Amino acid sequence: MELHRREFGALLLGAATALSAATPASAESDPLPSWNDGPAKEAILKFVHATTDPSSPDFVPAEERIAEFDQDGTLWVEHPVYTQVVYCLDHVGQLVKEKPELKHKEPFKAVLSGDREAIAKLSMREIFEIVLLTQSGMTVEDFRADVRQWLATARHPRWNRPYTELVYQPMLEVLSLLRANGFTNFIATGGSANFVREYSGKVYNIPPERVCGTSQADKFGHGKDGKPVLIQEPKLILNNLEAGKIENFWLLYGRRPVFGFGNSSSDDQQMLEYVKAGSGLRLSAAVLHDDPEREYAYGPAQGLPDTKVGTFSQAMYDMAVKQGWIIVSMKNDWNRIFSFEK
Amino acid sequence: MELHRREFGALLLGAATALSAATPASAESDPLPSWNDGPAKEAILKFVHATTDPSSPDFVPAEERIAEFDQDGTLWVEHPVYTQVVYCLDHVGQLVKEKPELKHKEPFKAVLSGDREAIAKLSMREIFEIVLLTQSGMTVEDFRADVRQWLATARHPRWNRPYTELVYQPMLEVLSLLRANGFTNFIATGGSANFVREYSGKVYNIPPERVCGTSQADKFGHGKDGKPVLIQEPKLILNNLEAGKIENFWLLYGRRPVFGFGNSSSDDQQMLEYVKAGSGLRLSAAVLHDDPEREYAYGPAQGLPDTKVGTFSQAMYDMAVKQGWIIVSMKNDWNRIFSFEK
Numbered sequence: 001m002e003l004h005r006r007e008f009g010a011l012l013l014g015a016a017t018a019l020s021a022a023t024p025a026s027a028e029s030d031p032l033p034s035w036n037d038g039p040a041k042e043a044i045l046k047f048v049h050a051t052t053d054p055s056s057p058d059f060v061p062a063e064e065r066i067a068e069f070d071q072d073g074t075l076w077v078e079h080p081v082y083t084q085v086v087y088c089l090d091h092v093g094q095l096v097k098e099k100p101e102l103k104h105k106e107p108f109k110a111v112l113s114g115d116r117e118a119i120a121k122l123s124m125r126e127i128f129e130i131v132l133l134t135q136s137g138m139t140v141e142d143f144r145a146d147v148r149q150w151l152a153t154a155r156h157p158r159w160n161r162p163y164t165e166l167v168y169q170p171m172l173e174v175l176s177l178l179r180a181n182g183f184t185n186f187i188a189t190g191g192s193a194n195f196v197r198e199y200s201g202k203v204y205n206i207p208p209e210r211v212c213g214t215s216q217a218d219k220f221g222h223g224k225d226g227k228p229v230l231i232q233e234p235k236l237i238l239n240n241l242e243a244g245k246i247e248n249f250w251l252l253y254g255r256r257p258v259f260g261f262g263n264s265s266s267d268d269q270q271m272l273e274y275v276k277a278g279s280g281l282r283l284s285a286a287v288l289h290d291d292p293e294r295e296y297a298y299g300p301a302q303g304l305p306d307t308k309v310g311t312f313s314q315a316m317y318d319m320a321v322k323q324g325w326i327i328v329s330m331k332n333d334w335n336r337i338f339s340f341e342k
Numbered sequence: 343m344e345l346h347r348r349e350f351g352a353l354l355l356g357a358a359t360a361l362s363a364a365t366p367a368s369a370e371s372d373p374l375p376s377w378n379d380g381p382a383k384e385a386i387l388k389f390v391h392a393t394t395d396p397s398s399p400d401f402v403p404a405e406e407r408i409a410e411f412d413q414d415g416t417l418w419v420e421h422p423v424y425t426q427v428v429y430c431l432d433h434v435g436q437l438v439k440e441k442p443e444l445k446h447k448e449p450f451k452a453v454l455s456g457d458r459e460a461i462a463k464l465s466m467r468e469i470f471e472i473v474l475l476t477q478s479g480m481t482v483e484d485f486r487a488d489v490r491q492w493l494a495t496a497r498h499p500r501w502n503r504p505y506t507e508l509v510y511q512p513m514l515e516v517l518s519l520l521r522a523n524g525f526t527n528f529i530a531t532g533g534s535a536n537f538v539r540e541y542s543g544k545v546y547n548i549p550p551e552r553v554c555g556t557s558q559a560d561k562f563g564h565g566k567d568g569k570p571v572l573i574q575e576p577k578l579i580l581n582n583l584e585a586g587k588i589e590n591f592w593l594l595y596g597r598r599p600v601f602g603f604g605n606s607s608s609d610d611q612q613m614l615e616y617v618k619a620g621s622g623l624r625l626s627a628a629v630l631h632d633d634p635e636r637e638y639a640y641g642p643a644q645g646l647p648d649t650k651v652g653t654f655s656q657a658m659y660d661m662a663v664k665q666g667w668i669i670v671s672m673k674n675d676w677n678r679i680f681s682f683e684k
Contacts, residue, residue: 186551208597209408220588247559247560250560251557252551254482254535270570273570
């Protein structure tokens with residue numbers, strides 16, 4: 001009944017917003033309190049108002065209010081390593097117990113050595129290999145249960161908190177604002193869909209069926225007790241990076257989003273370009289991680305350090321400016337980053 | 343705003359049903375008027391009551407009330423030929439204009455000859471080839487627009503009505519009953535997802551993002567005007583038949599349905615087996631087409647004629663009986679088949 005109550009509340013809120021559409025939201029109460037006043041906040045509020053006010057030339061019917069969010073680096077912290085990669089590295093020990101022949105094979109050897117420099121040098125192909133093998137051989141339900149268990153105990157090294165607390169408070173406010181205005185929020189992640197689906201409902205109020213991501217095959221068969229099962233296979237079936245992120249969104253949902261939020265050129269650029277190019281008023285936005293004090297600073301856009309995790313290239317920055325995306329500066333646009341901050 | 347109002351209404355209805363959960367639904371008004379009283383109708387009503395009454399040991403939280411429906415032969419007529427195949431055959435002429443080299447190649451030659459016997463003998467592999475080629479080369483939006491236009495003029499040869507009127511009224515009532523009780527309905531079709539998505543909202547009140555189906559790849563690129571586009575490619579990426587139907591459901595949505603409805607052993611058997619085997623009260627149901635007067639009769643279960651389209655094998659029938667699925671006899675369980683009937 002939980003969903004009922006939540007959705008009911010959202011609808012009531014949406015209805016209230018629609019009734020008071022003539023007055024700007026900020027006049028009544030601020031739906032984005034963790035955002036500083038400035039062009040980014042203003043653009044988001046204006047967009048929501050213009051697409052939901054029935055008298056607006058940019059009005060979008062509720063069923064077409066589809067919003068697509070990247071996860072790593074957009075909704076939660078992706079540094080120093082993607083959370084799901086940490087999960088998989090933590091499972092390499094178990095994997096080589098079951099398959100000892102991997103012990104002396106790269107990239108598993110490097111992971112087992114604990115040599116942080118060698119681990120940091122792993123290529124994307126090697127990381128995919130680790131992900132596929134550590135996440136295979138179990139039923140789809142057992143995998144989800146293991147993710148749940150891991151998340152309950154794993155801690156981020158910098159904040160010593162569960163990863164699910166390291167979500168950006170300003171982005172939770174954007175998700176709520178959209179939901180209250182009849183938008184349907186989706187996650188499109190470069191990570192495994194079925195990793196994110198384990199907590200997307202609780203953390204983002206986005207149910208599993210609205211999480212699209214990189215996916216391995218699952219295979220129908222029968223267990224020892226004769227019952228049908230779906231077993232995860234070491235076979236990549238959907239690559240949700242770069243252009244794959246928007247190709248797969250159409251494949252899964254048959255929708256063109258009107259609102260897109262990302263941060264990485266290797267992950268979100270084509271998605272944001274495609275969203276913005278739709279006919280009618282569209283919003284594409286990208287988070288620039290430029291706050292080394294409160295979070296991290298990486299680019300290389302605008303001279304920020306070039307990192308392997310969540311790269312924001314200068315080329316994407318230039319495209320964003322040219323096409324009129326919203327660039328969100330963590331440092332300047334967000335007065336609060338995490339909900340646990342004072 | 344349409345979706346808002348519809349969802350709002352459904353929630354209110356759901357709330358009303360929850361409040362009156364102690365009295366059986368039929369005592370107040372019949373939510374399934376096109377169903378004759380009998381074990382099938384009774385089983386559906388009992389299941390909905392048992393899974394939504396908070397005091398029931400079989401209660402299922404609203405967010406887990408996932409229902410999966412096959413389309414061809416379950417929600418609408420699939421004889422004498424699957425509607426989407428008719429669409430593709432109608433497009434072979436256009437295809438060979440663009441690619442004249444196909445004119446003398448099978449299976450296109452057989453289609454162009456108009457030889458009904460030769461067309462009826464096309465293998466599934468040949469039909470897939472026709473589907474892939476006739477649905478490729480255009481943007482994803484142009485394909486949907488073409489489907490919309492075709493549906494507006496095409497007519498079923500027997501009833502001389504649009505295909506979208508040949509949906510089963512009793513099944514529309516089941517969809518409404520579930521929706522009013524907090525279930526989320528999904529379509530899982532052996533046909534192309536993006537064909538069905540064009541009309542699923544209007545006809546079934548199921549939006550595109552909840553239609554899973556056989557899918558070809560789409561590719562990100564740029565049009566002549568420099569704008570980003572997604573172009574449909576002649577490459578099969580998801581085969582939504584047999585075990586693929588339930589494997590892909592997990593791939594797309596990360597959910598195990600608690601309610602499944604199908605009709606064909608080559609299409610729905612594994613899905614229905616998997617749904618029924620879940621822990622807790624589950625309902626799997628299959629439509630037996632045994633009414634040659636009002637619709638069609640085909641099996642070969644129970645000695646009905648064996649056909650190539652939507653085969654219901656005796657083996658699936660036996661599995662259904664053994665595992666306690668609901669078998670729906672069109673002839674005996676439905677007092678009305680189409681909404682246009684008196």
